[in-house]
Amino acid sequence: MTKPKLRIGLIGTGFMGKAHVFGFTSAPRVFELPYDLVLHTVADITPEAAARAAQTLGFAHSTADWRSIIADPEIDLVSITAPNALHKEMSLAAIAAGKHVYCEKPLAPLANDALEMTLAAEARGVKTQVGFNYLCNPMLSLARDMIAAGELGEIRGYRGIHCEDYMADPAGPYTFRHDPAGGGALADIGSHALATAEFLCGPITRVMGDCITMITDRPDGRGGRKAVTVDDVGRAFVRFENGATGSIEGNWIATGRKMQHDFEVYGTKGALAFSQEHFNVLNYFSTADAKGRQGFRRIEAGPDHAPYGLFCVAAGHQIGFNDLKAIEVAGYINAIAGKASEPFNFRKGLRIQTLVETIQRSSAAGQWLDIK
Amino acid sequence: MTKPKLRIGLIGTGFMGKAHVFGFTSAPRVFELPYDLVLHTVADITPEAAARAAQTLGFAHSTADWRSIIADPEIDLVSITAPNALHKEMSLAAIAAGKHVYCEKPLAPLANDALEMTLAAEARGVKTQVGFNYLCNPMLSLARDMIAAGELGEIRGYRGIHCEDYMADPAGPYTFRHDPAGGGALADIGSHALATAEFLCGPITRVMGDCITMITDRPDGRGGRKAVTVDDVGRAFVRFENGATGSIEGNWIATGRKMQHDFEVYGTKGALAFSQEHFNVLNYFSTADAKGRQGFRRIEAGPDHAPYGLFCVAAGHQIGFNDLKAIEVAGYINAIAGKASEPFNFRKGLRIQTLVETIQRSSAAGQWLDIK
Amino acid sequence: MTKPKLRIGLIGTGFMGKAHVFGFTSAPRVFELPYDLVLHTVADITPEAAARAAQTLGFAHSTADWRSIIADPEIDLVSITAPNALHKEMSLAAIAAGKHVYCEKPLAPLANDALEMTLAAEARGVKTQVGFNYLCNPMLSLARDMIAAGELGEIRGYRGIHCEDYMADPAGPYTFRHDPAGGGALADIGSHALATAEFLCGPITRVMGDCITMITDRPDGRGGRKAVTVDDVGRAFVRFENGATGSIEGNWIATGRKMQHDFEVYGTKGALAFSQEHFNVLNYFSTADAKGRQGFRRIEAGPDHAPYGLFCVAAGHQIGFNDLKAIEVAGYINAIAGKASEPFNFRKGLRIQTLVETIQRSSAAGQWLDIK
């Protein structure tokens, strides 16, 4: 009658580390999970920081050496929220130790690294998850299901963007996000637009990229400037396997935009429009509505849109960003138990990086490229 | 260095029970709290249900007798999410036992009962909290602070509503919410509109009510119909102590509305407009903006609006309904530690019921009444 | 084959005078009218101003004596856009001369005057029109038709407002709009909210008013201050003959609001929401939509919503404020030809003033009053 335990080790205690813990503690109270989740050990840079994190976040143990988490036979699942540059090494070590790995995006700086990680996980048979939590939104599931069920007819057109303004200020310093290996707006947030596009409409087969560096140097933190070569804006024309065409934009210098992860999808029978700024809403147009009564319907998330109802008993209350993480965790834990497929595993993370890199190469070449 | 423990007993395991637990588990991971919160005992109707709830929700103990929670000297705080009719008896028992009491709204069916509970808590010196979590929204704090700081100038007009449609269907059965003692749309959700109005603009001094029963009987669950006498719509004209005038509406038969907890407040220098359907947004008009450039500004919740930043590091991500409960819990726990005043204690809960009842009496009398 | 002529005399050349001319010149190019409209004579204060107006506006003749328009046997229709205080005298004179009268709102300062004018027009058999052009919006016709056809089911609730901010500044001078005879926000713009309410839902039978003067004196233009006694905000609870209840607000000190002529109407099967700030849109909720697909639909005005198609061949282009005047003129001209009933004749203008005055008396008395 008692559930088996799933013991968790967490590496990294920043914003995303906390978000993972939020997911681990919230998911079991919202969902019926097949395991008891145990916050076993947390790793941070110093023993003091790790001990403090253990107390705040509720872990039983702490360590300043992330490898001790890998080595601990008690631990079943490793959450990796350390800096991007370490994702590969940590993931491969955890996989080699037979642990399930939950790694924040981006999986690795380059698609080749992500491929190596993916193959390792698949060979070892562990379950993996990459943090793409916007996809866990019940309204995105609704959109995907409506498309799959043919409610929009044949899909013809798509417009997906993810624009923010956190790099709009040229006085903002050079960071790891500007690293030529894996950095730039397209990789950082355009990746979300790509993930949503394929989540909804299926595989992209061909792209034409346009990646631009607008702010060509930034303060290096030592009084000088450092050249930036990654894109501030990354656009793409895309073709989908289903015959639709579309466009994608990732833009981190879009002054005033905080979370413009938006899409519009047009089919022969209907259309959908969505903005992450109101992510509990999906707008739906149906050509089946009566003449003179047609218009985009503002559907508000509610119990009809699972798993919203597990969070709130009535429509209109709204779930928040952190709740999306709980949904992600629940999906992943069910996958570990073999009750569902992995929501967004390493192979899918690899896929996104392949798309990003192909768009970047297309932009550099000035020509269309197939996605391989 | 270790924090003192605060041991929690929960009575009731429905939607609000879960919301309390969510708050208790989420708040410590988001806020620096002065106590370690311990989920000690949960009470449900049967031992089996209680045991199941303990496992799901993470309580160490369970009981089918809520009085054993009261009697347990280890327990410091009692959360009451049982049916409204029991709030008074449970609260008075917990207060008598010297426990802090966190009671869901409405505090009690009638203001007289709420008064008795308030006086008991004040006499015993325990800290109390009534669940009015819409008020915990950072954007409402922003609105209140802007008003208090004079950013809107002198306040002149207010319009506050809370409309939903969960009672719109006449085939919906008679429930405890239709009980003449404490039921009706004004008490159930108009109370939120009243709480927000006073939260923002200060005391209401005078009201003229208009409470209407539109659906005069409902299925009694035994094949017959039962007369309904409580209001489906409760409106009021109001006067504020600060000189402003306004109107309030609570309406549970507003077809299509899921969470129309909206307000508009007009001052001599600016105005605010808000809808709970987009509760991470506050719209702000300033007469100080340049000519030809004036307009309502759509301010999105972000780290500038505490405590939003503890949940999400960037604007636009949005907090959800359950996060409001975590904010409520954090405020209450700080109040228990003497570090802050109680966010919404029994006296404030009493105040809302006084407003509701005065509006109802005013409606019945067809004349303006002072709030006493 | 040639159409008969309808010769028009215009008194007053301000904003509304121009709007009338706009209507007279635009309507025949948009609609098939039964008459050729001839701009015969325009009257202004001085011969020079009148001559200038004739040239600009396209009238054949001009005069500084409005009575000469009344006396001219060639003139069939008199448009009165002179100051409100003159509406009665001018209208009665024109009616006595057997002319059709198109008078701007308000018909007269007081309902008694409006009654006298109405009875005179009815006795003489001339066709009358009062300018209530918001009602000429195709989306309001759509709303009315949907309600009448039962698309919303039984109507239960209504909320109508008309809020602007043109009197928000206390430094704004005392004007004719502050005259105790017929002035105030309720009369000036709340009247529009009342007209729309009855246009959509039928007769109001009972009201409870709340009329407030917030700015109690204003500059008198001679260096002093003059007391203001009319309302800056006029609210009412209302009862409709069809069983619905509702509220109304007229408010001319609503900082930031330019044209908040909004309504929401709730029925057993659906709801409508409208804002004049986007008057080419009507939002419609239907309970007949599929579960999980329900939401307010944003219907954009188009050729399906007559007479929009006469102005624009496709939806989304939008008609403007002045186009509403053309629609009003077309309706009135057809009524003069006996092809339709008067869109909004003096009796309807009288009705609005009766509502306004009853609400004002109810407010003063602090009690509900029947509309007689």
Place this chain on the structure above:
Amino acid sequence: MTKPKLRIGLIGTGFMGKAHVFGFTSAPRVFELPYDLVLHTVADITPEAAARAAQTLGFAHSTADWRSIIADPEIDLVSITAPNALHKEMSLAAIAAGKHVYCEKPLAPLANDALEMTLAAEARGVKTQVGFNYLCNPMLSLARDMIAAGELGEIRGYRGIHCEDYMADPAGPYTFRHDPAGGGALADIGSHALATAEFLCGPITRVMGDCITMITDRPDGRGGRKAVTVDDVGRAFVRFENGATGSIEGNWIATGRKMQHDFEVYGTKGALAFSQEHFNVLNYFSTADAKGRQGFRRIEAGPDHAPYGLFCVAAGHQIGFNDLKAIEVAGYINAIAGKASEPFNFRKGLRIQTLVETIQRSSAAGQWLDIK
């Protein structure tokens, strides 16, 4: 003292013919124009149709031979609203006769034709105008002026679309809009997006096009199908001379969209967002707003935004599509009098067709092209 007359001949009496007449009759009543506009002669296919149009539209004369308008020495200005295929022949004839020419868009099927027309007009010294009336919106002038004045800082990014759904139905017949010479979504409505882009941000210097035919044949009206080769969707990446980058989309199969002529423009100090579906509104974000008070401001068109005030005395009333035509006419008439430059002359019309054709060629070539 009397104004000189400007005599107008109109060729074509369809929707745009009526819109021209609307502009000619409305503009003089709204603006102080340097000429008296005289509706002299209208040409239609048959004498009967022309006579009927003359009566309805208010022309003194009518003809079934458009060449008689060209030949009439009394006529100063020729409005051409006949089918696109005739624009060139008619324009060249009118120019040769020394008349001013007001031609609907597109100026001609191909840029080469437009060039010939432009050179002819410039050589003859007549004033020309192409109908691009969305640009006449006061809110677009506001946007352009704000950008020019540096209110947004340096412009970095642009997104412009024009999406409608009038060709979404594959059962819709083949029309002149599908003619390979000058047809397609990019030419038909993407041209508006391009015109707006350059109106606001200045010259586009380089493009990468993506033009797609989704519906490859349509009913030919004789029971068969006819192949369609023009684009249903035309997208482009663009570079502006000012250093900004952007994207453009024209799409006439965007199910549910009626007038999505939208743009967003991002600068270092601010941003603007606009939708033609609410064309009396401009949304403006300023980084100069106080911390915690920033957000997109919804500026409503009003008297501060010339020439809005000539149509309506107060903000929020809204001008309509036809009013834009009156503004276009007023600008053109002033240009004829030498008091202003031509708002959108043949050379500008040529420019748009050059952009369209370059994008189409770029798409076919699969590579970036400079605009020459």
